[in-house]
Amino acid sequence: MVRPVRKAVFPVAGLGTRFLPATKAMPKEMLTIVDRPLIQYAVEEAQAAGIEELILITGRGKTVMADHFDHSFELAQVLKDRGKTEALKQITDLLPEPGQMSFIRQQQPLGLGHAVWCARNFIQGEPFAVILADDLILAKPGVLTQMVEAYNEVGGNVVAVEDVPRQYTNRYGILDVESDDGRLARAKGLVEKPDPSVAPSTLSIIGRYILQPEVFDHLAKKERGAGGEIQLTDAIAKTIGTVPFHGYRFMGERFDCGQRRGFIEANIAFAMQVDDLRDQVIELLRKYA
Numbered sequence: 001m002v003r004p005v006r007k008a009v010f011p012v013a014g015l016g017t018r019f020l021p022a023t024k025a026m027p028k029e030m031l032t033i034v035d036r037p038l039i040q041y042a043v044e045e046a047q048a049a050g051i052e053e054l055i056l057i058t059g060r061g062k063t064v065m066a067d068h069f070d071h072s073f074e075l076a077q078v079l080k081d082r083g084k085t086e087a088l089k090q091i092t093d094l095l096p097e098p099g100q101m102s103f104i105r106q107q108q109p110l111g112l113g114h115a116v117w118c119a120r121n122f123i124q125g126e127p128f129a130v131i132l133a134d135d136l137i138l139a140k141p142g143v144l145t146q147m148v149e150a151y152n153e154v155g156g157n158v159v160a161v162e163d164v165p166r167q168y169t170n171r172y173g174i175l176d177v178e179s180d181d182g183r184l185a186r187a188k189g190l191v192e193k194p195d196p197s198v199a200p201s202t203l204s205i206i207g208r209y210i211l212q213p214e215v216f217d218h219l220a221k222k223e224r225g226a227g228g229e230i231q232l233t234d235a236i237a238k239t240i241g242t243v244p245f246h247g248y249r250f251m252g253e254r255f256d257c258g259q260r261r262g263f264i265e266a267n268i269a270f271a272m273q274v275d276d277l278r279d280q281v282i283e284l285l286r287k288y289a
């Protein structure tokens with residue numbers, strides 16, 4: 001019996017340099033797809049997967065995110081007075097239970113591994129999930145729900161993976177695969193951003209992880225990896241041999257919303273899922289094609 005995943009960490013302290021100036025004063029996780037910010041999609045995905053505690057690792061723009069998930073008495077009152085019941089429901093439905101969401105300042109953007117390490121005292125020796133909200137995934141059920149199901153079978157560390165064209169291996173953490181049944185790939189190694197000529201496979205890690213707390217032993221050493229940053233993948237790689245490690249090929253479509261193309265594509269794809277928007281989107285695309 002594997003230990004349940006009850007906590008999720010949302011690192012939202014990156015600089016978002018690929019999407020400046022939009023991300024100058026606000027975290028990229030507040031960028032909006034159709035009608036809600038990326039972080040809201042991520043939180044909803046975690047809640048649907050049974051996550052009870054949500055830990056946001058913030059940098060700049062902490063206030064806007066805390067406000068988004070907090071009561072807004074004034075706005076709620078105005079909506080109530082004006083009889084805008086649907087709008088009122090939209091802003092109250094997204095509120096986490098009191099005490100369910102915590103915020104930790106990363107203080108310095110030293111890398112994803114460092115951001116996750118900042119959550120160590122909240123995790124307290126349990127397995128936990130990490131969700132990178134800028135990797136938005138259109139999937140039913142949500143990808144974390146799919147991963148929890150896979151994790152319940154194999155335990156250990158489970159990361160979401162997808163095949164990428166070989167020329168792009170230098171953008172991702174890449175698995176060195178030992179065995180692969182098409183859904184779960186057991187890995188014997190992991191390399192961060194390898195050159196296409198030396199990449200051990202084309203199976204790349206995307207922004208969803210289920211991790212065992214042993215990863216903190218390695219993150220604590222604060223070793224710098226690719227790009228001079230403290231890399232989460234380096235710490236995961238060091239646990240291979242002591243903790244089982246699997247890549248899970250998720251069902252769904254991923255959009256890298258940390259840059260323009262993925263953000264625009266996600267807006268189109270998610271709008272096409274909304275009944276009263278679909279036809280309008282098609283019409284608009286025709287108009288501007």
Ligand code: UTP
Pocket residue numbers: 011012013014015016017018019057106108109110111112114115132133134258
């Ligand atoms: P990225 O690799 O996308 O980096 O981070 P970035 O700085 O956010 O964006 P670019 O590349 O400069 O455009 C992956 C995830 O890790 C978080 C980011 O917020 C994002 O969710 N992160 C990254 C942190 O929380 N802290 C860091 O120090 C670095």
